[in-house]
Amino acid sequence: MARAAIPGGLSARRAWRPARLLERRVESASATTLVLDVTDWPGHLPGQHVDVRLTADDGYTATRSYSLAAPAEGDRVEVTVQRVPDGEVSPFLCDVFQVGDAVELRGPVGGWFVWRPDQPGPVLLVAGGSGVVPLMAMLRARPAVGPPFRLVYSARQPDDVIYREELAALAGTDGVDVRHVFTRRGAPVGADGADGADGADGAGHVRPPGRLRSADLEGAGWGPADAPTCYVCGPTGFVEAAATILASAGHDAARIRTERFGPTGS
Amino acid sequence: MQGQDSAENSGEEPVGGAGLDGNVLAGPLSEVFAVDITTAVGRCRGCGTSSAIATLRVHGPQPGLVGRCPGCDDVLLRIVRTPDAVWLDLGGLISLRIPAAG
């Protein structure tokens, strides 16, 4: 399918259109990926999001925004939903929404928090909790011979890590570095060591649990002089902290892009 | 982005608190504008700071979306979606610089 230079074309973007569930993948104890079929999907850039609208039989509607988790494959698009206990929409999407059923979707939208495969320079991705989703779309869109990518991914504990196995595989790819930060509890040394989700760095050192700090975002090839474009996504407090660390380290504010999604979480 | 929109009322899916940013305005503004306004740069009438709309501090989405200046917290824009209309206030902006092809 030919893609427009601006994914979504203008009139196509604005309309609500049906999105049928093709497949569901459980990603962690609380996150589920939904694979949706959207007729005539115009394509999108990594980092863009969609608005999802649910309508009850009495006309009541609820709308939420979700980041696209992967590059489109034709009309197949993926979002990853973090289940919020007692939420109105996310438990429905994670637990009730059936293959073959449909929601309405508007998008792709958002042209700010995007990575364009033709943009120059290394890419530093900083994720807090389910803020990893749009960053995963960027990682997945990286060509095999592409700029260096580093993902620093903060989660409460190893069980909360989304895309765990795929990240472990990507971490072994040339040009991709994946680092985990656990804020509450890391994995015991030796456990899960093979999959790279244990908080160990490349040299096998285990980082003790704790909030993101400047050392987590430093390293050869990732300083201000290397001019990485930095994408930070997560809860507001996390994003503010990470953006402050990057700015204090000397990264140009124009190359720090942020997306916040609410006050809570890790 | 994770679930930050519309009529929520408990748990962590926010109904109308702080903590969002201007990225979430992309969908609602796409109903009104032919181009993506979140990449446009707005200048605050109160303090003169220029900011990409995506970087505004956003409160909402209920009862409406309120975008505030990252520099001084003044209200730059407001959007309310009623069943049959979009209400838009851009009065806090002196100007909006919208990227366009040369």
Add this chain to the structure above:
Amino acid sequence: MSFVTRGFHGRRRDDDGRLPPGQHLTGDFPVLSAGPTPRIPLDEWELWVATEDGTRHTWSWTELMALAADEPTVDIHCVTSWSKLDTTWRGVSLDTILADVETAADYALVHSYGGYTTNLPLEDLLDGKAWVAYEFEGDDLHPEHGRPARLLVPHLYFWKSAKWVRGIELMLEDSPGFWEQLGYHDYGDPWREQRYQGD
């Protein structure tokens, strides 16, 4: 309606005689705000009432505390469709605050710390229908719910119950407040579902 998501019901709209149409009960107390939470030291806090001829009356926090307090138990209804029943408050009736204010005004525009405003007819502030409240369920108001004081006008949608209240402007003509300028109803009676203009 053209599209329905099978199996989605959302928050159940409850069919309870005490609930206005389209509302559901909630056990918690959702926070809705249009801006950052103002923090006002009590020794700097002031409530003012300004009349249509420019006369200004003010109360310090100490003066407000010296006024006779009520302890109303009321149901509250938010335009975003949640309701809470039998909430208990402590505050000063607007009848007490406005007792010595001479005015021919028919409308009030309520002002908050932080810049929020909301409009309503003056008569809806009188006759035991409205309070400047400073306690909820036996405790000081939470900062996000209006500390130190908020308006409480429970017979109208709750956006009229301005948090962080600081002043009441009495006017001869109605003038729309923060949400009323953007499509919300000037009166906001939950029993008539006056959510938006034209409802």
